[in-house]
Amino acid sequence: MITMLGAANLLLANPLFTNLDQIFVLLRNWLVGFFPVAIRPAAGVVLGVVAIVCVFPGLFALTTVFERKGLGRIQNRLGPNRVGPFGFFQPIADGIKSLTKEDVVPFRANAVVHFLAPLVLVVTVFMGFAVLPMGRNMVLVDMDSGLLFFFAMGAATELSVFMAGWSSRNKYSMLGAMRAVAQMISYEVVLLLSAVSVVMIAGSLSLPAIVAAQNQYTGSFPHWYIFTPWGLAGFVVFAIAATAESNRSPFDLPEGESELVAGYHTEYSGFKFALFFLGEYLAMFSLSGLGVTLFFGGWLAPFSFLNFVPSWIWFFGKVMFFIFVFIWMRGTLPRLRQDQLMNFAWKFTLPFTLLNLLVTALWRFMGEGWQRWVVCTIILAAAYVIFGRIEMRRQHFGPRKYRYAE
Amino acid sequence: MTGMSTPLAGYLLVAALLFAIGLGGALVRRNAILVLIGIELMLNAANLNLIAFWRYGPHPEALTGMMFAIFSIAVAAAEAAVGLGLVIAIYRHTNTAELDKIDRMKG
Amino acid sequence: MSPIFYLLAALTLAGGLAAVLLKHLVHSALAVTVAFAGLALLFLQLDAQFAGFAQILVYIGAVAILIVFAILLTHGSELPKGGVFSHTWFLGLVIAAGVFAVLGWAVLASVSAVPQSNIVPSVTVHDIGIALVGRYVLPLEIVALLLTAATIGAVIVAMHEKERAR
Incomplete structure (x- = not known):
């Protein structure tokens, strides 16, 4: 064990590995060196912004093709396979298509707001990346x-x-938007509270x-927050809330195709639709990045002897793993009903998260030792079982009375 | 006009103007929701004052102005929730949210 | 006075003015969001990071959405027939102008008497947190109680009265 750690530390001290770890920081510093001294800080920020604006849409293009191929595999079909080798150039074809497509704006639509909506979405989603640490020393604004x-x-x-x-002046758009806003507001409370425990x-x-704060190792095992009772509970709630926040399946009611055509972006076509699509995936990336940072140690290596691998590889690897889970869930789970969604948010996840805050406080003040592990685990498990039982008892299984045409 | 050159005066004037706009909106418009929007603007103008005094005051480390602003934001959120709830309840009762038409004290 | 201040002040005031003047209620709600955002940026300009982000979170994330929901629930997205301004609009305008005149005069006349320090305060979130649970813990608890009461109250007030519904 000790020799292994020693080897890892030796590797870490090796200039090659530090350079590889810091390659983007060094690249930025090198590029900034070309600017006059007065504007260097600003130039550094601009370069960082350019990098984020390039990397994540690139990742988005990659994800769309993997998602379609993965979903195809789950649904026992091939997925896109015409454009380029194994269909990997599909995003380029899609991009060209959406750029050249006619931009249709409904006659009675409110043109200015209709135009601004996708821009506001993409800009605000991009802003979130500014504070995510994507590697050692790799955060745009600390x-x-x-x-x-x-x-x-x-x-x-x-x-x-x-x-x-x-x-859009379309009832499907309106309904989809109201569903989306109600859902996002409800789950945002849960998302925030689950992050508070961290x-x-x-x-x-x-x-x-x-x-x-998570950068410690016992033996070669990391001290990530996911490996504590409150962290695990917090992460599960966080993951549910993040899925709902990004309107992904099984929480994709806002764009439920079978009921609402496409929800709030029904009346969008061409580039504006592409922006909405981009916004959804960017939200997934940023929420995954936040989840990784809060619970999975951000850019830290999962074992101390793997520290020689550059930190940014760990960050992006973890994020892509979460994206894979998102796609997996989309291919596996059926969509929820609106009342189930709201009940779940307010009657199960919210009380559970509040309890988790109390448990976190208990964990903080019980001090080191095995007692806090036992106590916190028992409280959380008991709460999970009790809340779940109460919720299940309230469910009335049997013929359902639909009330849509009263 | 020497006061104009200091930043504090600039912020206070912006806050005063915003307060006046909010007050005007609350007094001039018919719709109850617009009145609430006006009230929110007035509260926000007050917040700007608090933050500006905190920033340019002699003891920013005491955090008094900042704390006032944060509490004021929280109270304003409560006010908006209750106010809009009332508007919705009144709308359900009288089928209008226009304040000119809600002039009876009997239900 | 930096040009950024003038830009943000213009943005905020334009948003506020548009919110008050626009005929369409939803447009008003969106305009007031611009004013809220401008104010948040002004807070950032005043080195009050925490208050600025709290402003965005509470006002744009919650209050604006509440307003929009209320507008839709009261059928406010249709243009009213009888005009949007009340009969006594002139009086309201005069009162608002008067209030602004008094406030502006007070600011300009007294601001030179206020001691002003131009040191950038270095206040961290940690300091704010310590202050919240230290010196300001009683107000914090009262606000918590108030928010709970307000939430329950708003829900009860806006809830369907079952026996009256249709």
Whole structure:
């Protein structure tokens, strides 16, 4: 064990590996060197923005093709396989198509709001990436209140969804938008509260500081927050809320094709539709990135002897793993009903998250030792069982009375 | 006009103007929701004042102005929820949200 | 006075003015969101990061959405027939102008008497948190109680009265 750790430390001290780890930081510093001294800080920020604006849409293109191929595999078909080798150039074809397609705006639509909605969505979603640490020293702005900034930007996207739905003057758009806004508001409460428990332990709202707080190893095992009872409970709730926030299956009621055509972006075509599509995936990326940062140690290696692998590979690897889980869930789970969705948010996840906050406080004040593991685990497991039982008892199984045409 | 050159005066003037706009909106419009929007604008103008005084005051480390603003934001959220709830209840009762038409005290 | 301040002030005031003047209620709601965002940016300009982000989270994320929901629930997205301004609009305008005149005069006349320090305060979230649970813990608890009461109250007030519904 010790020799292994020693080897890892030797590797870490090796300039080649530090350079590889910091390659993007060094690249940025090198590029910034070409600018006059006065504007260097600004140039550094601009370069970071350019990198984010290039990397994540690229990842989006890659994800769409993997999603379609993966879903195809789940549904026992091939998926896209015509454009390029194994269909991997499909996103390029899709991009060209959406750029050249006619931009149809409904006659009675509110043109200005209709135009602004996708822009507001994409801009606010992009802003969230500014505070995510994507590797060692790789965060665009290390804000003291970074987590609050992230959630503030997430809250701003809701309004753009409403703008899209309302301005289209289409009942399906409107219904989809109202569903989306109600769902996002409900689950945002849960999302925020589940992140608060991490803040309570880490003692900081700055995301790099939260990663640094998890940067310890017992033997070669990491001290990520997911490996604590409250962290596991918090993460499960966080993952549910994040899926609902990004309107992904099984929480994709806002765009339920069988009921609402396509929800709030029914009346969008061409490039504007592509922007909505991009916004949905970017929201997935940023929420996955947040989940990774809060519960999975951000850019930290899962075992201390793997520390020689560059930190950004770990971050993006973990994010892509979550994206894979998103796709997996989409291929596996059926869609919820609106009342199930709301009941689940307010009657199960919210009380459970509040209890989790109490358990986190208990964990914090019980001090080191095995007792806190036992106590916290028992409380959370008991609460899960009791809440679940109560919820199940309230369910009335049997013939359902539909009330749509009263 | 020497006061104009200081940043504090600029912020206070913007806040005063915003307060006046909000007050005007609350007094001039018919719709109850617009009145609430006006009230929100007035509250926000007050917040701007608090933050500006905190920033340019002699003891920013005491955090008094900042705390006032944060509490005011929280109270304003409660006010909006109750106010809009009332508007919806009144609408359900009288089928209008226009304040000119809600002039009876009997249900 | 930086040009950014003038830009943000213009944005905020334009948003507020548009919210008050626009005929369509939904447009008003969107315009007031612009004003809220402008104010949040002004808070950032005043080095009050925490308050600025809280402003965005609460006002754009919650209050604006509440307003929009209320507008839709009261059929406010249709244009009213009888005009949007009340009969006494002139009086309201005069009162607003008067209030602004008094406030502006007070600001300009007294601001030179206020001691002003231009040191950028270095306040971290940690300091704010300590203050919230230290010196300001009683107001914090009262606000928590108030918010709970307000939420329950709003739900009860806006809830369907079952025996009256149709």
